Amino acid sequence: ALYLYKLARSGIDAFAPEQPLIFAAGPLNGTRVPMTSKVGFFFKSPLTGGYGESIVGGSLPRYPKWIGYDAVIITGKSDKPVYILFTEDGIEFRDAMELWGRTVEETDNILRKEFGNRASIATIGPAGENLVYFASICVDKWRQAGRCGGGAVMGSKNLKALVFVSNDNWIEPANPAELESLVQEILEARKKSAGVKRLHEYGTSAMTILANEMGFFPTLYWSQGHFSGWEKIGPDAVKSVLKHVYGCWNCFIACGRYVSVRTKWGRIEIDGPEYETIYAIGGLFGVSELEDLVYLNYLADIYGMDTITLGNVLGFAVEAYKRKRINYRIDFGDTEAAVKLIRKIAYREDIGNILADGVFRAAKRLGLEDIAIHSRGLEPAGYDPRTLKGMSLAYATSPRGACHLRMMAYYVDIKGLAGSPHELTEKKIEKLIEFEDFMSAFDSLMLCKFGRDIFTLRMMWKLLNAVTGFNMSYEEFREALERITLLTRLFNEREGLYKDTLPERFFRESLIFGKEERRLEREEFNRALRMYYEKRGINSDGRLKEKKKRELGLDKL
Incomplete structure (x- = not known):
């Protein structure tokens, strides 16, 4: 936050070349402390015009410190698409012309062929390239630094990906004996945690049960607190298509769910869906079939879009159509219409060009500010404040x-x-x-x-x-x-x-x-x-x- 405050001048445009994109590790990353499994991206948000941060896990958290960086600050704009390679030998800017225009999945596959499974890859998809205001930075294909539009900031710099390659270089602590004692304390606390056990068994989808039982599950664009049919997209449904569980680096919870689902669009294998996607695309947009939910989740991931904002945008689009403010026919649960609309948003085509700016700006343009749900331009997560005050x-x-x-x-x-x-x-x-x-x-x-x-x-x-x-x-x-x-x-x-x-x-x-x-x-x-x-x-x-x-x-x- 301090570097962002100092380096991003007051009033700077989120897409100005001099706007910093800061990628930072924490002081515990790269050590043997369990759950040091996050890193952060910090920037001025194109979605809100204010402070932007997005935290992500996956394989990435160990690499910056292992390679030798506490933080990386990226400014400027390349004349042509590039990606940045980080190794113990230094930093290299490489041509990314052949990657530009490709999805997150395609980009990760291409780079991984060159750098192998030990690499950690953070990339953007077409949404980031086209400056969709809620574009994500995607790690290991399916892990997202999703909120606030960091992917669009990368896209504005013609920066397609960040690639990290390193051997195991564990950070040695200043006080090894004290640290070992604290690590043992953490491991003992894990054994007593019911929350850890529940997350390991069901992942974040377990929240779907509680949300519907307590009545804070936002449904049909914030009109209800309970979704009829939630069981078909809840934790038991996710467990029925589970291929394996996995965790972010150095995390013993392993809340990740890698699922394999047969859909009418073919077999889809992704990490997810997480609770926030279940709420946003399932509840807000009214999708009650798991195969449809997983496919829309897949599209968001490969195009590189935050599913929380996307679900809010889809629900808002339904209300806009009902009020005759847009001529794109879409209703709650209309997956076929959503599939086409998600692509239009990612490529800023037709009505997608308006919706790609998020609910706040779309509502202003369409004269629907009275129904728009957001705070400072960011759409809420899956917890209705009329129940959870x-x-x-x-x-x-x-x-x-x-x-x-x-x-x-x-x-x-x-x-x-x-x-x-x-x-x-x-x-x-x-x-x-x-x-x-x-x-x-x-x-x-x-x-x-x-x-x-x-x-x-x-x-x-x-x-x-x-x-x-x-x-x-x-x-x-x-x-x-x-x-x-x-x-x-x-x-x-x-x-x-x-x-x-x-x-x-x-x-x-x-x-x-x-x-x-x-x-x-x-x-x-x-x-x-x-x-x-x-x-x-x-x-x-x-x-x-x-x-x-x-x-x-x-x-x-």
């Missing part, structure tokens, strides 16, 4: 828009860590602030957030010191997390994006679940937001207080 604060305040991971409020709500999921109390606001900094620790150390019931802040602090030898005090560690959290907010403030709001529909429309009517009252939300501001050191207009800036050293930026 902590998510209302999460969606409104997250620096990258309607994000479920920055605060992980859904976990707080579901687990009842601060009372009922249907209320917004002071106790809950305090817990959400605690979790917001907790999640900043995961993102900074590049630990998988599914370790949320394994790792504690004190354990993370000890891990950081054992690996780096920083000898940072616990108080300094906690202050650094708050600084990171608020620095991302400060980036948006500089770009004029400091108002924390929710879509009007969340206040205007009730959510019917069984015989229960669930509402999010505007005053209820505003009261929670005021408490959040007061406890965070934020003015009532959404700008960070000068006193708080001075306390954290942010006034010197």
Whole structure:
């Protein structure tokens, strides 16, 4: 966040050549600490115009540190398509003309023939090349840095792929004995974690059960909280087509599901579908057949598009057609229409050119802002805030828009860590602030957030010191997390994006679940937001207080 703040000048266009694309590892990557299985891409988002970040796993997380990089900062624009090869011998820019125009799957296959299975490949598809605002950066074909449009930023630089090749070069910690003790503590905690066992057995699709039982599964473009027929696309259905499970590098959970499905388009083998895809393409767009869901998931992956935004766009397109704002015939669950529309979006053809900008901009162009669901231009994940009310604060305040991971409020709500999921109390606001900094620790150390019931802040602090030898005090560690959290907010403030709001529909429309009517009252939300501001050191207009800036050293930026 600091480098992005310093290098991306205020008001810079997301596709300007000088805009930085930052690829960063964390201090624990490349060590033997379990679950150091993430790396991050950071950029100004073309989708939101604000802070953009996207975290990804797969085979990639070990390579930057093993090759010798903490972070890679890419600026400029190539005159022709290239990919960048990273090895222990250095960096090489290679011609990518023969790869340009190819899908993610085709590109990965071609590069892997040359560099072998030890390589880790991050590439974009046609959506990234055509600057679709929600294009993904795709790792190992099926793992995506999906949110905020990083793939389009790569495409704007004529950068097709990043290829990493390295031998095993484990990072030696500053304090090996202390680190070994902490690793054993992590492994013991794993044995006691019910969440780890559930994720290993079912993957993220297990959330589909709870979402429908509790009534927070967004359905038919945010009109319902339960999807009739969800069982056909839920965890048991996914398990029935499972080929094998797998995990990201150095992760013992192995939540990945590699499935093989016979469809009318042929046999499809991919990693997935994950819960967020099941919700977005299944629930929001109304697809209740697993083979259809898997195929649409496959198309999103090979074209290189974020499935969360894509599902929201498809649902929005249905509502736009019903209101006669577009002439492309599409209805909920119409897979054939979706197949054609996804291609149009990826190549910016016809109506696809409008929808490729995401719901926020498409709604403005079509005069449908009153039905559009987004926060700061980012479409929400699969947790309706009219049931899980902590998510209302999460969606409104997250620096990258309607994000479920920055605060992980859904976990707080579901687990009842601060009372009922249907209320917004002071106790809950305090817990959400605690979790917001907790999640900043995961993102900074590049630990998988599914370790949320394994790792504690004190354990993370000890891990950081054992690996780096920083000898940072616990108080300094906690202050650094708050600084990171608020620095991302400060980036948006500089770009004029400091108002924390929710879509009007969340206040205007009730959510019917069984015989229960669930509402999010505007005053209820505003009261929670005021408490959040007061406890965070934020003015009532959404700008960070000068006193708080001075306390954290942010006034010197």
